[in-house]
Amino acid sequence: MLGSTGSVGQQTLDVVRQFPHHFRVIGLAARQNATLLEEQAREFRAELICCERDDSYLNGRIRERSLRAQLATIEEIASHPDVDIVVVATGGKAGLAPTLAAIRAGKVVALANKEVLVMAGQIVTREAKINGAEIRPVDSEHSAIWQCLWGEDSKRVERLILTASGGAFRDKSLEDLVRATAEDALRHPTWNMGHRITVDSATLFNKGMETIEARWLFDVPFDKIEVLMHRESIIHSLIEFVDGSLKAQLGVPDMRLPIQCALTYPERMPASIPTRLDLSRMGSLNFGKPDLQRFPCLSLVMEAGRSGGTYPAVAAAADEVAVEHFLARRIGFMEIPRAVETSLAAHKPIKDPTLEEVLDADSWARSWAEDWIKAKAL
Amino acid sequence: MLGSTGSVGQQTLDVVRQFPHHFRVIGLAARQNATLLEEQAREFRAELICCERDDSYLNGRIRERSLRAQLATIEEIASHPDVDIVVVATGGKAGLAPTLAAIRAGKVVALANKEVLVMAGQIVTREAKINGAEIRPVDSEHSAIWQCLWGEDSKRVERLILTASGGAFRDKSLEDLVRATAEDALRHPTWNMGHRITVDSATLFNKGMETIEARWLFDVPFDKIEVLMHRESIIHSLIEFVDGSLKAQLGVPDMRLPIQCALTYPERMPASIPTRLDLSRMGSLNFGKPDLQRFPCLSLVMEAGRSGGTYPAVAAAADEVAVEHFLARRIGFMEIPRAVETSLAAHKPIKDPTLEEVLDADSWARSWAEDWIKAKAL
Numbered sequence: 001m002l003g004s005t006g007s008v009g010q011q012t013l014d015v016v017r018q019f020p021h022h023f024r025v026i027g028l029a030a031r032q033n034a035t036l037l038e039e040q041a042r043e044f045r046a047e048l049i050c051c052e053r054d055d056s057y058l059n060g061r062i063r064e065r066s067l068r069a070q071l072a073t074i075e076e077i078a079s080h081p082d083v084d085i086v087v088v089a090t091g092g093k094a095g096l097a098p099t100l101a102a103i104r105a106g107k108v109v110a111l112a113n114k115e116v117l118v119m120a121g122q123i124v125t126r127e128a129k130i131n132g133a134e135i136r137p138v139d140s141e142h143s144a145i146w147q148c149l150w151g152e153d154s155k156r157v158e159r160l161i162l163t164a165s166g167g168a169f170r171d172k173s174l175e176d177l178v179r180a181t182a183e184d185a186l187r188h189p190t191w192n193m194g195h196r197i198t199v200d201s202a203t204l205f206n207k208g209m210e211t212i213e214a215r216w217l218f219d220v221p222f223d224k225i226e227v228l229m230h231r232e233s234i235i236h237s238l239i240e241f242v243d244g245s246l247k248a249q250l251g252v253p254d255m256r257l258p259i260q261c262a263l264t265y266p267e268r269m270p271a272s273i274p275t276r277l278d279l280s281r282m283g284s285l286n287f288g289k290p291d292l293q294r295f296p297c298l299s300l301v302m303e304a305g306r307s308g309g310t311y312p313a314v315a316a317a318a319d320e321v322a323v324e325h326f327l328a329r330r331i332g333f334m335e336i337p338r339a340v341e342t343s344l345a346a347h348k349p350i351k352d353p354t355l356e357e358v359l360d361a362d363s364w365a366r367s368w369a370e371d372w373i374k375a376k377a378l
Numbered sequence: 379m380l381g382s383t384g385s386v387g388q389q390t391l392d393v394v395r396q397f398p399h400h401f402r403v404i405g406l407a408a409r410q411n412a413t414l415l416e417e418q419a420r421e422f423r424a425e426l427i428c429c430e431r432d433d434s435y436l437n438g439r440i441r442e443r444s445l446r447a448q449l450a451t452i453e454e455i456a457s458h459p460d461v462d463i464v465v466v467a468t469g470g471k472a473g474l475a476p477t478l479a480a481i482r483a484g485k486v487v488a489l490a491n492k493e494v495l496v497m498a499g500q501i502v503t504r505e506a507k508i509n510g511a512e513i514r515p516v517d518s519e520h521s522a523i524w525q526c527l528w529g530e531d532s533k534r535v536e537r538l539i540l541t542a543s544g545g546a547f548r549d550k551s552l553e554d555l556v557r558a559t560a561e562d563a564l565r566h567p568t569w570n571m572g573h574r575i576t577v578d579s580a581t582l583f584n585k586g587m588e589t590i591e592a593r594w595l596f597d598v599p600f601d602k603i604e605v606l607m608h609r610e611s612i613i614h615s616l617i618e619f620v621d622g623s624l625k626a627q628l629g630v631p632d633m634r635l636p637i638q639c640a641l642t643y644p645e646r647m648p649a650s651i652p653t654r655l656d657l658s659r660m661g662s663l664n665f666g667k668p669d670l671q672r673f674p675c676l677s678l679v680m681e682a683g684r685s686g687g688t689y690p691a692v693a694a695a696a697d698e699v700a701v702e703h704f705l706a707r708r709i710g711f712m713e714i715p716r717a718v719e720t721s722l723a724a725h726k727p728i729k730d731p732t733l734e735e736v737l738d739a740d741s742w743a744r745s746w747a748e749d750w751i752k753a754k755a756l
Binding site: 240246251270 | 642
């Protein structure tokens with residue numbers, strides 16, 4: 001369990017808690033929340049723990065024998081022989097190295113980290129094929145598509161249709177968006193998530209990243225991937241097949257459902273779900289086309305995905321920098337897509353990059369976006 | 379192809395026409411439309427033909443050598459050694475004997491006839507198991523559930539949710555329904571079908587029959603089957619699994635899609651569909667609970683299905699008689715459920731009936747309903 005103290009990490013442990021006889025937690029890794037990590041290690045009797053930023057607190061607890069666990073690196077946890085499934089719920093590019101470690105050890109990887117496939121989809125899926133590793137999606141949209149593909153031939157897919165709630169600003173005018181603040185953006189209508197992803201939902205950048213993930217997860221060309229606005233977030237995504245038949249996966253918006261699916265596959269286990277979906281009470285489900293005028297990030301990322309190479313890494317890095325500055329009230333909401341756009345325009349791409357070249361492109365884009373934002377702020 | 383000149387029969391041949399290299403039509407059977415049957419036999423070079431009501435016309439054409447085919451009984455066609463798939467699109471109880479013949483010959487049966495499973499679901503599914511025959515649904519609702527079960531474990535089904543457009547009278551008040559005429563009933567909002575099934579859609583009797591069919595097709599207990607009103611007929615049905623995940627199958631309302639699915643399974647073949655489903659253009663999909671006050675037929679049939687034995691056969695027979703009288707303007711729309719209800723109340727059921735006992739119950743119910751309607755009309 002990599003990233004155990006974050007939002008997806010905690011919900012994953014919630015699922016594990018429901019099935020004490022089915023899962024054993026071997027290792028837990030977190031970035032910095034050592035006290036919560038300690039608590040989790042105690043509850044789930046984890047053998048290996050790793051706090052990326054600072055292991056000294058945990059080391060002390062282990063020395064004074066108040067915690068039975070061993071310190072390990074995140075890669076050691078990801079490739080440990082006792083481990084069957086590695087849940088990657090770390091944020092950002094920090095997920096790349098441990099995901100590759102897990103894949104090279106032939107593990108099942110339950111992937112909740114977007115950057116892994118956005119930045120290095122080609123490398124990661126190639127390595128997975130070579131090492132017989134399996135990547136299962138955790139994201140609700142990709143889990144929906146995955147579930148709809150069970151028992152189907154992926155060569156018979158006509159279109160993948162990713163649904164998008166539209167985020168906090170779906171009903172705002174372009175003028176409102178120009179003035180929108182971080183507080184406004186953090187009120188997501190249907191999903192309760194971390195800060196960056198909530199802003200990325202509001203810009204639809206997140207949905208664009210999901211199209212790239214879908215491209216790699218399901219080996220479907222970009223021109224077969226579409227985004228459909230669906231404000232209720234009940235239909236998590238759909239597949240259209242060549243015979244005109246569509247399949248959709250639906251459910252209440254609760255991350256624990258796709259997480260459980262990724263952990264228990266090919267089994268479905270009875271879950272104690274607080275609320276079951278009742279369509280007759282919902283009354284209606286609504287759909288529309290994405291508005292690319294108000295949400296240019298969507299087309300920017302999809303275009304970066306279509307161009308491939310180092311472009312998606314640049315888009316993701318520039319966006320991360322821009323969102324940080326937006327959250328710190330240094331730039332406006334509609335400057336996020338501009339930061340992404342100028343970074344992509346200035347980038348000299350590499351077509352089939354190595355991991356190092358991807359990370360270089362990431363660093364380049366970060367400093368380029370920083371500079372661009374600073375120059376704007378002056 | 380049994381019932382080749384009817385609505386489903388003609389649409390089945392439409393599908394066959396699309397894939398000339400995949401299908402060979404061995405035999406065609408129709409009830410009475412000998413001239414259309416002759417035309418079909420010519421186009422598809424059928425070897426065996428059968429006109430149930432009167433073979434003399436076809437016999438003449440064969441004798442004068444203007445038609446190359448042989449006359450056969452419908453059971454001979456259904457069990458012919460060259461036949462892989464038997465499409466049963468005959469209406470009413472006429473489908474029972476040939477379906478059983480096909481099943482006993484171990485064929486794949488693509489079943490579009492409702493009465494077969496409603497009247498004799500237990501017998502037919504038992505025989506299919508014994509003889510290694512496979513029953514594939516053709517009805518859009520059951521095809522939806524079937525498709526959603528591919529790659530799934532049917533023991534993990536929490537609920538089957540059959541959708542219902544609501545028929546021609548979905549928005550009418552109870553008072554309007556009392557005065558409704560045959561002309562009103564025959565204007566079905568989304569599907570273009572035969573007369574009886576259109577009236578059965580307006581009363582929701584048809585949806586009740588579908589719950590019984592689903593019970594047998596998918597071996598799911600009755601208390602796990604629900605009906606959901608969905609006026610657009612876009613989501614053809616849904617499954618809820620034990621983990622809270624739902625799958626739905628969607629598409630434009632076109633019978634050729636589920637027919638093709640039943641014929642080409644496990645393959646999906648590219649279809650020349652006139653219109654593809656575009657949810658963003660549809661805007662919204664709507665849902666609601668069925669109104670059992672206005673549409674008592676639904677609960678009557680579901681209750682008959684739950685009670686089992688000869689009850690469903692009685693309900694279907696009484697309904698058929700009542701619908702005939704309604705179409706002939708002899709009784710009102712709201713007297714259809716009353717005819718069904720009184721027949722069920724007067725019936726002495728047999729718990730695990732033989733086919734003969736089922737057919738006896740059918741005859742009894744027909745004459746009982748006839749008498750009841752005549753007594754009312756006096």
